[in-house]
Amino acid sequence: MRYYGYEEFVKDLKILCNKISYDYDAILAIARGGLTMAHLMGEFFNERRVFTLNSIGYEESRKREKVEVFNLPDLSNAKKVLIVDDIVDSGDTILKVKAKLQQLYPLLKSDVATLFFKESAKFKPTFFVNYANEWIDFFWTKDIR
Amino acid sequence: MRYYGYEEFVKDLKILCNKISYDYDAILAIARGGLTMAHLMGEFFNERRVFTLNSIGYEESRKREKVEVFNLPDLSNAKKVLIVDDIVDSGDTILKVKAKLQQLYPLLKSDVATLFFKESAKFKPTFFVNYANEWIDFFWTKDIR
Numbered sequence: 001m002r003y004y005g006y007e008e009f010v011k012d013l014k015i016l017c018n019k020i021s022y023d024y025d026a027i028l029a030i031a032r033g034g035l036t037m038a039h040l041m042g043e044f045f046n047e048r049r050v051f052t053l054n055s056i057g058y059e060e061s062r063k064r065e066k067v068e069v070f071n072l073p074d075l076s077n078a079k080k081v082l083i084v085d086d087i088v089d090s091g092d093t094i095l096k097v098k099a100k101l102q103q104l105y106p107l108l109k110s111d112v113a114t115l116f117f118k119e120s121a122k123f124k125p126t127f128f129v130n131y132a133n134e135w136i137d138f139f140w141t142k143d144i145r
Numbered sequence: 146m147r148y149y150g151y152e153e154f155v156k157d158l159k160i161l162c163n164k165i166s167y168d169y170d171a172i173l174a175i176a177r178g179g180l181t182m183a184h185l186m187g188e189f190f191n192e193r194r195v196f197t198l199n200s201i202g203y204e205e206s207r208k209r210e211k212v213e214v215f216n217l218p219d220l221s222n223a224k225k226v227l228i229v230d231d232i233v234d235s236g237d238t239i240l241k242v243k244a245k246l247q248q249l250y251p252l253l254k255s256d257v258a259t260l261f262f263k264e265s266a267k268f269k270p271t272f273f274v275n276y277a278n279e280w281i282d283f284f285w286t287k288d289i290r
Contacts (some may be wrong), residue, residue, distance in 0.1 A: 006151045010288050017289070032195050035174075035184035040289040042177050050177050051216055052197040071196055071218040143155050144162070144185040 003137045004115075012115055012129045013037055017044045019127045020113060025078035028110075030055050030097060033086035036140050037115065041084060051075075053100075055093050067096045072104060080109040087132055088114050091122035098123075148282045149260075157260055157274045158182055162189045164272045165258060170223035173255075175200050175242060178231035181285050182260065186229060196220075198245075200238050212241045217249060225254040232277055233259050236267035243268075 016037075026049040029038030035052065042050035051073035060066045075081060081101075088094055094112060101108055111126040118132045161182075171194040174183030180197065187195035196218035205211045220226060226246075233239055239257060246253055256271035263277045 013289060029180075031197070032184055032187050032193065035195065035197075036181045036285075039177055039180035039184075039285050043286050044289045048177065048201050049199070050180065051199065052176070052180075054194070054196065054218075056193050073199075073216040140181075140184050141188050144158060144189045 001135050001137060003142060004139060006139045006143070009037075009115070009139060010040075013040055013044075016113055016115065016127060016129050017041060020045075020082070020111075022047075022082075024080050024082040024111075025049065026051050026073075026075065026081045028053065028073070028075075028081045028083045030083065030085040030093060033138075034084045037086065038084050041082075041113075051081075053097065055097065057093070065092070067092050069093075069096050069100045072100060075101070075105050075108055078105075078108060080111075083110050083112045085112070085114050086138060087116035087118070087136065088112070088121045088123055088125050088128070089118050089132070090120075094123050094125075146280050146282060148287060149284060151284045151288070154182075154260070154284060155185075158185055158189075161258055161260065161272060161274050162186060165190075165227070165256075167192075167227075169225050169227040169256075170194065171196050171218075171220065171226045173198065173218070173220075173226045173228045175228065175230040175238060178283075179229045182231065183229050186227075186258075196226075198242065200242065202238070210237070212237050214238075214241050214245045217245060220246070220250050220253055223250075223253060225256075228255050228257045230257070230259050231283060232261035232263070232281065233257070233266045233268055233270050233273070234263050234277070235265075239268050239270075 116132040117128040258272040261277040
């Protein structure tokens, strides 16, 4: 278990942003995990089109989780978006998001930026800062309790 | 000009959350300003339905600003939502958001929670923490520069 605090987050987010050559039409945050970073990234890149979609996982059985992706924004005028989330863990969420985008906007390009990446995941983000080797307690979860 | 840092934000957000008797079907953040607080409020209230909409102001002339509200989530199953934003300044944004919700979902009830409220505004939030007497430099704007 690793507590991930605000100061560390700001430091890492600057590293993440500096890896990105920004040529996107919007930032697309996966809620809830990507909300805070998308907010600050919008400021960094001076991008007012910070959009979100919702992803909620439901336990289908003890071993299987179903991910529901909904509330996608209107991206009909976008050519390329930057999807942001806190972590790519199993990769299930991001693959579901990518599939949904592909279905609705077949020509839309997208890259993925995250703070953490678990190497065992089915998907590797285009940009990331840290490898996740343990459970991360993000400040947005812990500090408000 | 007042710098509003993360520590102060967490303290105020706890005060704000404790004012609220939570009986909403979703948290609806106004992007970008309400994104970070909506994220932490979702954690506080254990609410996974943290939705967003976009509000972007365009200068129409030197004196007038036009506010565009778009990307509203699907609220057809919601009876009551909690709209959150960092500040009610002129009140124009929140009035536009309320009007748009009224038009799309005439039966939907909503309350409004903000960190700051400027007393000269045309709208007073249901819940707020501070009066805004000067320009606020929020940490999400400043810390990432």
